[in-house]
Amino acid sequence: xxxxxxxxxxxxxxxxxxxxxxxxxxxxxxxxxxxxxxxxxxxxxxxxxxxxxxxxxxxxxxxxxxxxxxxxxxxxxxxxxxxxxxxxxxxxxxxxxxxxxxxxxxxxxxxxxxxxxxxxxxxxxxxxxxxxxxxxxxxxxxxxxxxxxxxxxxxxxxxxxxxxxxxxxxxxxxxxxxxxxxxxxxxxxxxxxxxxxxxxxxxxxxxxxxxxxxxxxxxxxxxxxxxxxxxxxxxxxxxxxxxxxxxxxxxxxxxxxxxxxxxxxxxxxxxxxxxxxxxxxxxxxxxxxxxxxxxxxxxxxxxxxxxxxxxxxxxxxxxxxxxxxxxxxxxxxxxxxxxxxxxxxxxxxxxxxxxxxxxxxxxxxxxxxxxxxxxxxxxxxxxxxxxxxxxxxxxxxxxxxxxxxxxxxxxxxxxxxxxxxxxxxxxxxxxxxxxxxxxxxxxxxxxxxxxx
Amino acid sequence: xxxxxxxxxxxxxxxxxxxxxxxxxxxxxxxxxxxxxxxxxxxxxxxxxxxxxxxxxxxxxxxxxxxxxxxxxxxxxxxxxxxxxxxxxxxxxxxxxxxxxxxxxxxxxxxxxxxxxxxxxxxxxxxxxxxxxxxxxxxxxxxxxxxxxxxxxxxxxxxxxx
Numbered sequence: 001x002x003x004x005x006x007x008x009x010x011x012x013x014x015x016x017x018x019x020x021x022x023x024x025x026x027x028x029x030x031x032x033x034x035x036x037x038x039x040x041x042x043x044x045x046x047x048x049x050x051x052x053x054x055x056x057x058x059x060x061x062x063x064x065x066x067x068x069x070x071x072x073x074x075x076x077x078x079x080x081x082x083x084x085x086x087x088x089x090x091x092x093x094x095x096x097x098x099x100x101x102x103x104x105x106x107x108x109x110x111x112x113x114x115x116x117x118x119x120x121x122x123x124x125x126x127x128x129x130x131x132x133x134x135x136x137x138x139x140x141x142x143x144x145x146x147x148x149x150x151x152x153x154x155x156x157x158x159x160x161x162x163x164x165x166x167x168x169x170x171x172x173x174x175x176x177x178x179x180x181x182x183x184x185x186x187x188x189x190x191x192x193x194x195x196x197x198x199x200x201x202x203x204x205x206x207x208x209x210x211x212x213x214x215x216x217x218x219x220x221x222x223x224x225x226x227x228x229x230x231x232x233x234x235x236x237x238x239x240x241x242x243x244x245x246x247x248x249x250x251x252x253x254x255x256x257x258x259x260x261x262x263x264x265x266x267x268x269x270x271x272x273x274x275x276x277x278x279x280x281x282x283x284x285x286x287x288x289x290x291x292x293x294x295x296x297x298x299x300x301x302x303x304x305x306x307x308x309x310x311x312x313x314x315x316x317x318x319x320x321x322x323x324x325x326x327x328x329x330x331x332x333x334x335x336x337x338x339x340x341x342x343x344x345x346x347x348x349x350x351x352x353x354x355x356x357x358x359x360x361x362x363x364x365x366x367x368x369x370x371x372x373x374x375x376x377x378x379x380x381x382x383x384x385x386x387x388x389x390x391x392x393x394x395x396x397x398x399x400x401x402x403x404x405x406x407x408x409x410x411x412x413x414x415x416x417x418x419x420x421x422x423x424x425x426x427x428x429x430x431x432x433x434x435x436x437x438x439x440x441x442x443x444x445x446x447x448x449x450x451x452x
Numbered sequence: 453x454x455x456x457x458x459x460x461x462x463x464x465x466x467x468x469x470x471x472x473x474x475x476x477x478x479x480x481x482x483x484x485x486x487x488x489x490x491x492x493x494x495x496x497x498x499x500x501x502x503x504x505x506x507x508x509x510x511x512x513x514x515x516x517x518x519x520x521x522x523x524x525x526x527x528x529x530x531x532x533x534x535x536x537x538x539x540x541x542x543x544x545x546x547x548x549x550x551x552x553x554x555x556x557x558x559x560x561x562x563x564x565x566x567x568x569x570x571x572x573x574x575x576x577x578x579x580x581x582x583x584x585x586x587x588x589x590x591x592x593x594x595x596x597x598x599x600x601x602x603x604x605x606x607x608x609x610x611x612x613x614x
Contacts, residue, residue: 075472087539087578120470125485125523126579128592161470166481166521169577183480183513185520201475242583244541250583288540288578329582331541345540349577352522 001269002256003230005218005238006211010098016133018140021101027146029220033109034154042113046216048224050236055081055172055209056287056327058311061216067196068114069204077205078116080107080213081177082123085169086287087349088329091240092210094252096123096130099214100137106213107160108146109220114206117157122177125166134162169353173401174207176355187355188401211240231257235310239328241270245283246334248272257310261285262299264309265332278334281439282417285314286326288346289406291413292339293323295439319413338436339421343414344372350407361404364395368411375422378429385422389415454502460490464506476507480517483507484524493533494525522576530565530572532610535589538575541582550586551575553600557607570610 004010014020021027033042047062068076080103084092096103103121111119123130138160141147149157163181165171171180175189178200199205215237219227228236235257244250247265249272255264264270265280274280280295299307302321307313311325333342351365371388374380392408399405415422425432456464464483471478483503484495491499495518504511518524525533534554538547551573555561558571565572581587584596595606 084580085578088541088582090580090582090584093580124580125481125521126589128589163470163478164482164485166485167523167576168521180481181478182475183477183507183517185516201472244582244585245544250585252583284540331544331582333544337544341543342540345538345543349539352577355520 002254002259003238004254005222005227005230006095006102006214006240007099007252007254015099016097016101016137018101018137018144021099022144025221026101027105029217030105030108030146031152032220033112034152034156039113039115042109042220045219045224046113049219049227050224050234051212051215051219051227052234052236052311053209054211054215054239054328056086056289058325061208061212064196064208065110065114065206067194068206069197070115071204075118075203076114076116077200077203078107078111078114078119079174079177079181079200079205079207080119080121080210081172081174081207082121082127082210083165083169083172083177084127084210084327085124085172085353086289086327086329087346088244088284088287088331089242089327090244091242091252091328093127093130094242095210095214095240096127097133100133101141102214102217103134103210104137104141104146104160106216108141108151108158109216110206110208110213111158112154112156116206117159119158119160120181120200121160121162122171122181123162123164124171125164128164131162131164138162168355169349170355170401170403173403176401177207178205185355187357188403190400232308232310233312235312235325239309239325241309241328241330243271243330243332245330245332246274246278246337247332248275255309257308259309260299261307261309261314264330271330271332274332274334278336279439280332281335281337282333282339284323284329284331284333284410285309286324287329288331288349289409290324290326291319291322291409292333292342292417293413294417297321297417319409320416323413335439336436338376339414339418340372340376340425340432343410344369344376346410347372347407350403354403354407358399358404360395360398361407364391364404365407367391368407372411375425378425378433380422380426380429382423382426384426385415385419454491454496454498456486456490456506460486468507477509477513479507480509480514481521484514484518488524493529493531494527528565531570532590533572533574535574535576535579537577537579537581537585537587537589539578541578542585542587545585547586550588550598550600550603553603557603570614571607 051061052058168186170176171186176186180186195205284292301316316322347369351369356362371384392411395404396408421437467479468476500514504514586598587596
């Protein structure tokens with residue numbers, strides 16, 4: 001069994017409630033921080049832990065915190081990004097729904113470290129039943145002296161509020177989230193200035209993912225150095241992976257970042273293999289925007305090394321033969337799945353979620369969806385494949401926020417690795433309506449000629 | 453006439469108090485949710501104007517937000533809205549069949565409402581329940597691991613609640 005730091009108490013009945021959480025060692029880390037440590041000492045532990053942002057970007061949390069501006073007399077804010085919307089990702093929901101106090105405790109410690117006296121949890125609107133769970137946890141924490149004025153006699157004040165979004169993937173992007181929290185459309189801002197300097201209401205703001213902030217609790221409990229010993233290299237600690245698609249045991253798993261991808265898919269401890277004796281076709285290991293990998297590149301890197309569930313190993317080979325850890329939204333496709341159809345649903349998703357500010361993304365996502373729809377329904381032309389490639393290249397890197405890149409990458413990777421399947425849809429339009437292509441005739445992607 | 457009850461007006465005050473003075477615009481999304489719940493599940497232009505007046509905003513500031521976010525309904529909807537997820541992970545586990553089954557059972561297309569005004573069918577993008585697919589949202593809650601039999605049960609349950 002791998003070591004659990006976030007979900008170690010998930011099986012305890014009633015862990016959702018304050019008394020049970022407290023009775024099982026909860027709020028010890030908050031007490032340790034507020035009673036015995038300066039904010040800089042806490043920051044130091046987080047830096048030593050090597051914790052990286054769990055929302056998708058993987059940026060070192062301690063470094064992000066150290067960027068926050070501290071002008072005299074200006075309030076600072078911590079915003080918890082609970083706008084979990086990347087297809088394949090449902091880990092934060094699990095944490096908030098079942099162990100809400102782990103998040104609240106993390107928010108207290110993190111706010112103390114940043115010198116923020118107000119913290120907002122921005123949660124996606126569709127998780128409509130979770131704000132009540134969080135608000136109950138906040139009220140209980142406050143009743144027991146963990147929130148409010150002069151917490152534990154430390155002189156530190158904190159209030160936490162829950163804000164519901166209203167259905168917009170883009171609000172997971174931190175500047176769009178801030179706009180939305182200000183009561184506006186979720187249009188990402190041009191950076192700089194970064195939120196650490198001018199964020200919410202033009203004040204210094206840190207935006208972190210739910211899992212990142214909850215991870216601060218075990219880091220303080222066991223110490224940053226101890227946390228950093230878990231995992232491999234710069235992939236320290238444990239990571240929540242939400243596994244879905246064609247697997248026997250979909251769900252949220254906490255892994256130590258030292259197991260192989262093969263073990264994660266096939267071991268009984270995690271996904272439990274693929275149902276009905278089907279073979280693995282492909283996998284999208286980090287949420288819809290990371291490159292899809294065919295089975296032949298998933299378990300071994302192009303260099304022939306075992307691919308591990310770490311930031312570095314998943315990314316080994318770059319976008320040519322690798323992928324990314326992303327948000328940990330792990331999507332498995334069996335041999336009966338259609339890559340064109342799957343790519344079409346992602347293209348439709350990004351078209352629907354584009355905020356419309358930047359023309360490459362606004363126009364490009366819709367155009368890609370249309371072309372993929374044609375290919376999927378047997379009305380595609382061979383030139384459409386190169387056109388798709390061309391469009392995604394023109395979106396990537398040419399937009400204010402990374403939604404454009406996120407829309408381009410799945411299309412690029414699908415064509416790169418499964419071009420034969422796209423061509424088959426075009427050359428066999430009727431057959432493609434009646435059956436799926438099956439396993440790909442994998443080509444070595446390094447030898448596939450693709451237009452620049 | 454569009455008017456919140458005393459209780460709801462207090463809720464609005466409580467929401468505004470979460471933000472610094474003068475930043476009541478931040479209350480817009482939560483207050484629109486409250487308005488939609490209160491006034492038959494959708495936002496008419498009268499409702500939006502009312503919200504604007506409550507928060508001392510120009511009506512356009514409310515319209516531009518209400519039209520941006522997909523959870524706000526700008527047209528009347530049925531009492532129960534079936535919002536079926538159709539993104540990749542749900543598609544891999546048969547959401548197309550579920551959508552087809554609901555269409556056939558209720559005799560409506562996506563975007564339509566049954567003649568009795570009870571059910572509206574919508575397709576939506578990823579709701580963050582990929583491990584429990586296929587799924588849909590009905591009101592505040594998720595209905596997961598859907599099968600045709602489960603859809604039948606849900607429809608019967610909601611009809612019985614009348």
